[in-house]
Every structure is written in structure tokens, then in C-alpha cells.
């Protein structure tokens with residue numbers, strides 16, 4: 332997919348801005364830079380102010396800050412030039428026009444600068460993914476996790492495991508190659524003990540309830556409950572805007588309505604759903620099916636009940652069937668008294684979306700629960716299904732190693748495990764993976 336040559340792209344967003352940055356990377360970057368400025372190559376890694384010209388007409392296009400990074404000390408490892416232009420549309424268009432006319436220069440593919448950094452050995456694949464996540468990070472917790480991964484925290488963990496397995500493999504091969512030599516009696520037992528210890532670490536890493544993935548993707552929270560309970564009102568309150576239609580008519584919401592929230596630094600995908608009730612209306616029934624499906628896959632379910640028509644039997648039914656994470660009884664402003672006997676009510680929160688009663692406590696509780704679901708632990712978290720699948724496959728190979736009927740097969744199982752872990756960081760053949768990983772990058776990155 333990538334071809335060599337010199338690439339260029341606007342690294343800052345399209346459209347008007349104070350400053351716009353255009354980056355060039357590749358063997359012709361220096362020559363082109365000289366050609367569109369005054370012929371001198373600036374000193375490496377020092378900012379200089381220069382006129383940028385159209386070399387054909389000599390016309391000055393902008394007065395810009397120029398940065399020159401000679402290879403290999405650059406982001407991509409190649410010669411890199413940066414033009415920090417005034418961010419007007421016409422300035423950007425004129426400079427991009429001139430660059431696209433230069434022989435040997437072409438517009439970069441999305442992610443191609445980073446891809447070159449990977450191919451030059453500047454970053455491994457987990458750092459590349461961390462960089463992509465950093466650019467996509469919308470909340471504090473996401474930013475921290477991404478920066479940590481970009482800095483090599485996951486890479487260090489996986490490379491550490493791989494190095495330990497390589498040592499085990501070297502010993503296992505020695506046992507095969509020199510069966511008659513006087514190898515220490517307990518070597519085999521040592522290897523098995525090391526693999527067992529590694530398996531425990533991998534298992535602990537995998538058994539993180541998807542915290543890292545949740546933090547990356549957003550924690551899915553569903554609001555479910557009977558019709559007219561105030562579910563849409565609650566979503567609007569949390570979103571701070573009128574995202575969903577509210578009305579006194581039961582059965583108003585049909586489609587699932589999703590909003591993105593930042594709750595205490597954690598990203599939440601909150602869904603308002605159709606009220607659950609018996610209905611003869613086919614459309615409403617489809618809405619209820621969608622509500623149940625979304626809720627089933629959610630990380631957290633808020634069951635919102637209608638305090639104005641509070642019914643213990645119905646409450647017990649909802650609680651047993653919908654698997655709620657939290658029960659909230661709304662419209663406390665209309666309730667004469669808090670229902671007493673039902674057990675579920677003892678643990679439920681009483682609120683009024685309308686009057687605001689109990690809402691601060693509810694929000695604090697929700698923030699706490701969301702943080703519990705996605706807060707990072709001491710160790711770096713697995714953030715992608717790609718890592719999980721490779722580790723599960725490595726884990727299977729290691730389990731087979733422990734049961735292997737012959738030293739040859741045991742060594743082969745180790746080789747497979749080493750390879751799987753190597754694929755996570757990109758240490759071994761990952762050609763097939765690269766297009767997938769770089770596909771979602773933005774242009775100019």
C-alpha cells in the first residue's frame with residue numbers, strides 16, 4: 332500500500348485557523364524546501380522565518396516558520412520539513428498547489444507519516460495505536476491511557492513476556508539438540524514453572540473486565556424502564572440539552588437515542604430507550620426489541636421507575652427481568668411517601684428530574700460507577716480486541732506446551748506463542764495488519 336517517495340500533507344485541520352502546518356517527509360523534502368524558500372537549507376531542528384514562494388513565478392505565497400529535521404532524527408526517521416503557515420484557506424491552497432506540482436512529491440495517505448515512523452523502527456504497533464487513541468481522546472482518562480500506551484507501557488509489558496518466552500525456547504531447543512549432554516536434571520521443571528508463571532500474568536492481564544477497551548470506546552450506559560417514567564427527561568438532564576422528545580404521552584420514544592457524555596473524565600455512551608410495556612403497535616414493539624438489545628449489551632443499566640404510579644409487583648418484575656445495575660425511582664415530587672415494603676426499593680434512589688431533588692446524589696453515584704468500570708489499574712491495560720485475541724492464542728499455545736507429548740512439539744508450541752506476542756508489538760511479520768491499523772488515522776498523521 333505504501334510506496335516510497337516524498338509525501339506531504341496538511342497536519343492541522345482543514346479550513347481557516349491561526350496557523351496551519353504542512354509536513355513533508357522523504358528524500359526530496361530538503362530539495363523542495365530549498366526550492367520554495369531562498370535556496371538555503373535551514374540549520375537542523377531550529378525554527379527560521381522565511382518567505383515561501385512559487386518557484387515558477389517567484390511570487391511570495393506566505394511568510395512562514397520553517398523547521399528542518401534531517402534524517403534520521405525526525406518523527407518518521409526520514410528527512411522532514413515543516414511549513415508553519417498562516418492558516419488562511421487561500422494560503423494553504425496556494426502552498427499545497429505548489430507542492431503537488433513538484434516532481435516526486437505526492438499527497439500522503441491517512442496515517443502514512445506514522446506508518447513510516449513504524450517502518451523506521453521509531454515506534455512499535457502498540458505505540459502507534461496509542462498515538463491514534465491520543466488523537467481521538469475526548470476525555471481526561473482517555474488521554475492519560477493513550478499517552479501511557481504511546482510512551483511504550485504496553486510495549487514494555489509484551490516485549491518483556493516475549494523475551495522471557497524466548498529464553499524458555501532457547502533452553503527447550505538445547506534439550507532437543509543436545510539430548511545426551513549433561514543438562515541439569517531440573518531444567519524441564521524450570522521451564523514449566525516459568526511458563527506457568529507467565530500464564531498467570533497473561534491471565535491476570537486478560538481478566539480485566541475489558542476496562543482498557545471500555546475506556547477507549549466509551550462506557551455503554553442504558554436507561555430502561557416502563558413507559559412515561561421520565562427516561563428521556565433523564566437523558567436530556569444528563570446531556571444538558573434537548574436530545575430526546577419528552578411528552579406526557581406514554582410510548583413517545585421509539586428509536587434508541589444515544590448521546591456522548593464526559594462523566595468525571597470518563598467517556599460514556601448513554602442511551603435512552605423505548606418504554607417497556609405490552610403493546611399492539613408494531614412500531615412500538617420494534618422499539619422495545621431495540622431497547623432490550625441495547626440494554627443487554629450495555630456495561631451499565633439504569634432502571635428508571637415512575638414514582639407517580641409506583642407498583643411493587645411491576646417493580647419486582649422489572650428488577651428480575653431486566654438485570655438492572657441501578658434502580659432509580661423518578662417523580663419524587665408527585666409521591667406522597669416512599670414505598671416501604673418492596674426489597675428493591677431499599678436500594679433504589681429517589682429522584683425528581685423535574686424538581687432536581689436527589690439528582691446531585693444520582694450523578695455522583697453514576698460517576699462513581701462509571702469510574703469503577705473503566706478506571707485504569709496499576710498495570711497498563713489491554714485496549715484493543717487485537718491484543719486480546721493474540722494473547723488468547725498465545726495462552727492456548729502455552730497451555731499446549733504444558734501438555735506436549737514430546738520435546739519437539741513443546742518447542743513448536745513455544746515458537747507459536749512467541750510469534751503471537753510478537754505480532755502485538757509488530758516484531759514479526761505484520762504486513763497483513765498494517766492496513767487495518769493505519770486505516771483509521773487522519774490525513775496528515
Ligand SMILES: Nc1nc2c(c(=O)[nH]1)N(C=O)[C@@H](CNc1ccc(C(=O)N[C@@H](CCC(=O)O)C(=O)O)cc1)CN2
Pocket residue numbers: 352400403404405406413453
Ligand atoms: N510541529 C510538530 N509538532 C508535533 C509533532 C510534529 O511532527 N511536528 N508531533 C508528531 O507527532 C508530535 C511530537 N512528536 C515527535 C516525536 C519525535 C520527533 C523527533 O524529531 N524525533 C527524533 C529526535 C528525538 C529527540 O530529539 O529526542 C528521533 O526520534 O530521532 C518529533 C516530534 C506532537 N507535536
Ligand SMILES: Nc1nc2c(ncn2[C@@H]2O[C@H](COP(=O)(O)OP(=O)(O)OP(=O)(O)O)[C@@H](O)[C@H]2O)c(=O)[nH]1
Pocket residue numbers: 557558559560561562563564565576577578579580581582583584585604605606607661662663664665682683684685686
Ligand atoms: N412531576 C414530574 N414529572 C416528570 C418528571 N420527570 C419527567 N416527568 C414528566 O413525565 C412525562 C414523561 O416523561 P418522558 O421523559 O417523556 O418519559 P419517558 O420515560 O421517556 O417516556 P416514553 O418515551 O414514553 O417511554 C413528561 O410529561 C415529563 O415532563 C418528574 O420528576 N416529575
Ligand SMILES: [Mg+2]
Pocket residue numbers: 562563564575576577583584603604606
Ligand atoms: Mg422517552
